[in-house]
Amino acid sequence: MTSEKTTTSRAIVTIGILWVLLTAAGVLVSIYATPWLMPESASNTMHMGILTMIIFSVAAAPVAALVYAVVLYALAKWRYTGEGIPPDGPSLRANSPLTMVWIIGSTALTLFLLVWGLSLLASDNSGQGGANEMTVNVTGQQWLWSFQYPSTASTQNGTPVSVSNEDLYLPVNTPIKFNVTSKDVDHGFWIVQMGIKINAIPDTITTTEVTPNKLGDYDIRCTEICGLNHSYMTTKVHVLTEKAFSNWLAAQPKHF
Amino acid sequence: MTSTIEHSTVSAPALGGGIYRRLNFGTALIAGVVFAVIAWWIAHSLLDSDGRGFSDQVMVITAVGWVVGFELGIGAFTSIGKWFTGRDQTHADEMYLAGKDAGQARYWRFTTDHKVVGVQYIVVTMILLGAGGLLAMGIRTNLLSPGNHFVNQQIYNSFLSVHGMLMILALIVAVAGPWANFVVPIMVGARDMAFPRLNALSLWTLVAAIPLLLGSLAVGGNDMGWVTQAPISNQSGVGFDLFAMAIITFTVSTTVAGVNTICTVLTMRTKGMTLERLPIFVWASSIAAALGLYAFPFFLVVMSLNISDRMNGTSFFIASEGGTGWLQENLFWLMGHPEVYVILLPAVGALLEITTVFARKPLFSYRTSIAGMAGLAGLSVLVWAHHMFTTGWAPALGGPFMVTTEMISIPTGIIFLVLLGTLWRGNIWMRLPMYWVFGFISNFIVGGITGIYLSDIPVDNQMHGTMFVVAHFHYVFVGSVLFGAIGALCFWYPKVTGRFLDERMGKISFWLVFIGTNVTFLAMFVSGLRGMPRRYSSYSSIFEHTNAVSTIGAYVIMAGMLVLLGAVISSWNKGEPSGPNPWGSKTLEWLVPTPVPLENFEVLPVITEDPYTYGEARTNS
Numbered sequence: 065m066t067s068e069k070t071t072t073s074r075a076i077v078t079i080g081i082l083w084v085l086l087t088a089a090g091v092l093v094s095i096y097a098t099p100w101l102m103p104e105s106a107s108n109t110m111h112m113g114i115l116t117m118i119i120f121s122v123a124a125a126p127v128a129a130l131v132y133a134v135v136l137y138a139l140a141k142w143r144y145t146g147e148g149i150p151p152d153g154p155s156l157r158a159n160s161p162l163t164m165v166w167i168i169g170s171t172a173l174t175l176f177l178l179v180w181g182l183s184l185l186a187s188d189n190s191g192q193g194g195a196n197e198m199t200v201n202v203t204g205q206q207w208l209w210s211f212q213y214p215s216t217a218s219t220q221n222g223t224p225v226s227v228s229n230e231d232l233y234l235p236v237n238t239p240i241k242f243n244v245t246s247k248d249v250d251h252g253f254w255i256v257q258m259g260i261k262i263n264a265i266p267d268t269i270t271t272t273e274v275t276p277n278k279l280g281d282y283d284i285r286c287t288e289i290c291g292l293n294h295s296y297m298t299t300k301v302h303v304l305t306e307k308a309f310s311n312w313l314a315a316q317p318k319h320f
Numbered sequence: 321m322t323s324t325i326e327h328s329t330v331s332a333p334a335l336g337g338g339i340y341r342r343l344n345f346g347t348a349l350i351a352g353v354v355f356a357v358i359a360w361w362i363a364h365s366l367l368d369s370d371g372r373g374f375s376d377q378v379m380v381i382t383a384v385g386w387v388v389g390f391e392l393g394i395g396a397f398t399s400i401g402k403w404f405t406g407r408d409q410t411h412a413d414e415m416y417l418a419g420k421d422a423g424q425a426r427y428w429r430f431t432t433d434h435k436v437v438g439v440q441y442i443v444v445t446m447i448l449l450g451a452g453g454l455l456a457m458g459i460r461t462n463l464l465s466p467g468n469h470f471v472n473q474q475i476y477n478s479f480l481s482v483h484g485m486l487m488i489l490a491l492i493v494a495v496a497g498p499w500a501n502f503v504v505p506i507m508v509g510a511r512d513m514a515f516p517r518l519n520a521l522s523l524w525t526l527v528a529a530i531p532l533l534l535g536s537l538a539v540g541g542n543d544m545g546w547v548t549q550a551p552i553s554n555q556s557g558v559g560f561d562l563f564a565m566a567i568i569t570f571t572v573s574t575t576v577a578g579v580n581t582i583c584t585v586l587t588m589r590t591k592g593m594t595l596e597r598l599p600i601f602v603w604a605s606s607i608a609a610a611l612g613l614y615a616f617p618f619f620l621v622v623m624s625l626n627i628s629d630r631m632n633g634t635s636f637f638i639a640s641e642g643g644t645g646w647l648q649e650n651l652f653w654l655m656g657h658p659e660v661y662v663i664l665l666p667a668v669g670a671l672l673e674i675t676t677v678f679a680r681k682p683l684f685s686y687r688t689s690i691a692g693m694a695g696l697a698g699l700s701v702l703v704w705a706h707h708m709f710t711t712g713w714a715p716a717l718g719g720p721f722m723v724t725t726e727m728i729s730i731p732t733g734i735i736f737l738v739l740l741g742t743l744w745r746g747n748i749w750m751r752l753p754m755y756w757v758f759g760f761i762s763n764f765i766v767g768g769i770t771g772i773y774l775s776d777i778p779v780d781n782q783m784h785g786t787m788f789v790v791a792h793f794h795y796v797f798v799g800s801v802l803f804g805a806i807g808a809l810c811f812w813y814p815k816v817t818g819r820f821l822d823e824r825m826g827k828i829s830f831w832l833v834f835i836g837t838n839v840t841f842l843a844m845f846v847s848g849l850r851g852m853p854r855r856y857s858s859y860s861s862i863f864e865h866t867n868a869v870s871t872i873g874a875y876v877i878m879a880g881m882l883v884l885l886g887a888v889i890s891s892w893n894k895g896e897p898s899g900p901n902p903w904g905s906k907t908l909e910w911l912v913p914t915p916v917p918l919e920n921f922e923v924l925p926v927i928t929e930d931p932y933t934y935g936e937a938r939t940n941s
């Protein structure tokens with residue numbers, strides 16, 4: 065009985081050390097590799113998305129590390145090396161305290177992730193809007209995007225016209241509301257470096273919002289299979305200073 | 321049971337009597353083709369060829385003709401036909417249907433013996449995996465470098481759809497088909513399934529569905545992915561009709577199979593086999609079957625409505641005519657998420673069974689593990705809209721669905737607890753089945769954790785529709801379910817054949833598949849993180865390296881699967897003889913002779929304890 069206890073406690077100590085080491089490795093990889101693997105961030109939404117990825121990875125590291133620690137120890141120490149069918153192991157049918165700790169621990173971790181995610185979702189939904197919000201109408205069709213600026217709407221010879229373009233131009237630090245629709249089938253409107261994505265659906269308007277916070281050129285890619293040239297349904301976003309943006313807008317021709 | 325007495329009182333049947341003896345796979349193929357041609361001809365001559373949806377109507381009616389003809393030709397309705405005409409089956413007929421003394425021929429017939437059906441399912445699963453795997457190679461070859469050098473976009477998109485659906489079907493049946501049929505009845509101490517003829521019906525209905533799915537590639541394919549989203553489904557050619565008819569046929573097969581599994585476990589258990597003494601694999605199979613009965617009707621409905629929009633001019637999913645594509649997505653994922661657990665649970669059950677035997681330990685926390693699996697099944701019906709976070713449907717429901725989805729990590733954690741607790745201080749016997757258990761644990765932790773990221777809406781807004789999602793669910797389907805299915809095959813192979821699956825080839829296959837899986841899908845995670853959308857046939861140069869790595873990894877998986885196939889075939893007749901219970905297991909299927917006799921038990925056993933008495937000072941009866 066004593067020797068059984070010492071083997072068990074030796075196993076627990078070794079697995080504990082292994083667990084700490086693997087967790088530390090996991091945490092380091094989460095913190096440094098995640099932002100390096102993801103696109104640069106051009107909005108606070110994207111920034112928070114990357115941060116969430118890091119936090120979730122850090123939270124998952126001890127879980128994965130524990131599983132790997134036990135598995136590695138089992139493979140190294142509990143592997144039967146004799147011939148034929150091994151003798152029976154100890155009859156451990158249950159361990160209620162351990163099971164309770166395990167369930168409570170995983171529940172607590174899940175709750176933490178939920179609270180983080182739900183509060184981020186709530187702030188996401190309330191953070192935008194405001195007086196200086198600008199609306200852009202997004203239209204997908206097989207297989208290109210077009211962007212209309214309803215603030216420029218006027219009428220020419222009785223027909224409504226506005227600025228429309230196949231690259232998206234946006235002013236920096238201005239909340240943007242996208243009204244998204246499609247002319248034919250579903251498409252997925254995704255601004256890669258801004259962390260927003262919404263389906264473009266025919267005869268339906270869906271919306272999403274973002275505030276670009278960095279000057280530069282970014283990518284739009286279609287994320288909903290839409291037929292033959294789905295893979296080529298990409299375009300660019302150009303985030304300009306407010307002044308450069310209004311100059312650009314003023315220089316654009318208006319069409320129906 | 322009195323059946324042994326009946327045996328001796330019934331005289332041998334007069335040979336050559338009855339239609340049973342003339343039907344087999346060959347007559348089924350002939351009848352299927354003949355009926356399809358007749359149906360095509362009738363549809364062509366009676367329907368208005370200028371009407372909307374004419375070609376879809378013809379294709380659907382032809383497909384119905386094929387399925388009905390095939391079922392008639394295999395003899396699926398012979399018994400019921402006889403019953404209608406007042407000539408019920410004789411005992412000799414029943415023995416004939418069960419494949420008594422029929423040798424190899426019984427594998428090519430409508431045979432009711434559950435062990436024959438199990439073996440037939442092994443073959444069907446391998447065909448599905450092989451076809452789906454070839455298409456996967458086509459997809460990965462095209463993605464080796466950007467620019468569609470291998471196939472054009474149209475073919476590529478069809479490859480995606482048919483690969484996806486073949487693999488979903490393959491994995492739904494990969495464990496439940498062979499082993500809920502071959503093993504579960506013996507495990508509970510029954511002489512056969514509750515409904516032997518329904519059992520054969522489910523198998524042959526699945527077989528009837530496969531040519532429809534492959535045929536869809538031949539008639540122009542279905543180029544919108546396996547999710548068959550509307551309204552793009554209305555742009556697809558007649559390939560879509562065959563694709564949808566294959567699914568409808570499949571749902572019939574799997575519903576029949578699920579009812580049978582549940583009824584067998586509920587009503588056919590031998591004396592003393594209480595629910596508390598059931599092997600965990602029986603629990604897993606039953607919970608999965610029950611979940612399937614909930615999930616697959618949605619599949620039937622969504623495909624039927626989709627076809628109806630195309631051929632009848634209805635507008636269930638057409639927004640401009642009063643429908644909505646969101647309805648299609650809801651119905652699809654009401655099926656689609658539970659289906660993941662219909663696929664996963666039998667694999668988990670098999671791996672738990674393997675772990676107890678090879679660690680020589682009782683299952684750790686038997687009741688908790690049942691609660692864990694039931695919790696997975698229960699929660700899985702409440703999470704479907706996490707597939708729709710970025711579709712714009714009901715934004716207010718995002719939070720609630722995020723809560724239910726993340727709660728799934730709690731029962732998933734229980735599965736890990738049970739696995740690790742069973743390994744704890746065991747005498748771990750590293751034979752071939754055990755390799756797949758360890759591979760599963762390693763892969764499933766990756767697949768599980770990456771699922772938690774996707775359940776978080778702000779992260780999903782970035783990751784949805786990217787290769788990250790594809791990598792995540794391939795860690796679950798390939799890394800976890802396929803590993804479970806192969807582990808189950810290695811474990812029960814000696815029971816089926818009386819021989820071991822070649823250990824050396826099996827281990828080579830394990831290392832190839834394990835390394836290949838991790839190379840392919842880790843690189844795919846990186847593609848997704850960097851921003852590569854899924855279902856792209858070509859991509860910008862920043863994704864070149866990770867895609868090349870994924871393609872090489874995929875070839876390694878294929879090589880591993882071919883080695884496994886070689887082992888399965890070569891060991892079938894030439895493997896090392898195993899005897900009836902080579903692993904020293906205590907579940908009933910190992911306590912009957914190998915090969916298992918027709919009706920399994922000479923005398924039905926009486927059960928006094930569960931099969932996990934390892935290390936307990938009792939003698940097992």
Ligand SMILES: [Cu+2]
Pocket residue numbers: 251252286287288289290291293294295297
């Ligand atoms: Cu697209």
Ligand SMILES: [Cu+2]
Pocket residue numbers: 656657703704706707
């Ligand atoms: Cu899901």
